[in-house]
Amino acid sequence: MGKLLTFTLAIVVCLGTTAMLAGHDRAVRLSQKANAPLAADAAFRDGLYVGKLAAEAGRPLHAPAGRWSSDADRASFVAGFQRGYNETLASLISGGQNRRD
Numbered sequence: 001m002g003k004l005l006t007f008t009l010a011i012v013v014c015l016g017t018t019a020m021l022a023g024h025d026r027a028v029r030l031s032q033k034a035n036a037p038l039a040a041d042a043a044f045r046d047g048l049y050v051g052k053l054a055a056e057a058g059r060p061l062h063a064p065a066g067r068w069s070s071d072a073d074r075a076s077f078v079a080g081f082q083r084g085y086n087e088t089l090a091s092l093i094s095g096g097q098n099r100r101d
Contacts, residue, residue, distance in 0.1 A: 041076050041080075042073075043068050043072075043073040043074070043076040043077040043080065044076045044077065044079060044080035045080060046067075046068075046077060046080065047063065047076065047077040047078060047079065047080025047081035047082075047083075047084060048080040048081070048083060048084035049084065050063075050064070050077075050081055050084070051063070051080065051081035051082065051083065051084025051085035051086075051088065052084040052085070052087075052088045054081070054085055055084070055085045055086075055088035055089045055092065056088060056092070061082070061085055063077065063078045063081035063082065065077050065078050065081075
């Protein structure tokens, strides 16, 4: 009876782990699929890079969007700039808090 219970418990743990990993994998794939158009957009990638550099240099949140000629590219650049700036700033702030502890 004890061996059957142990075997059943082992099966349940394996199935639960498999289900959890499959759900995580699906979430990762959905996230990658949502970011795929942005990753292919040169203006967005440029904005990410320039935003990261601006945050690291301590410059204010002001996207130099005039470097792109079309309205769609400017909007994409600004979105990338804001994301890159905010993510880098958050990383710098959290890194600074960890150093103080």
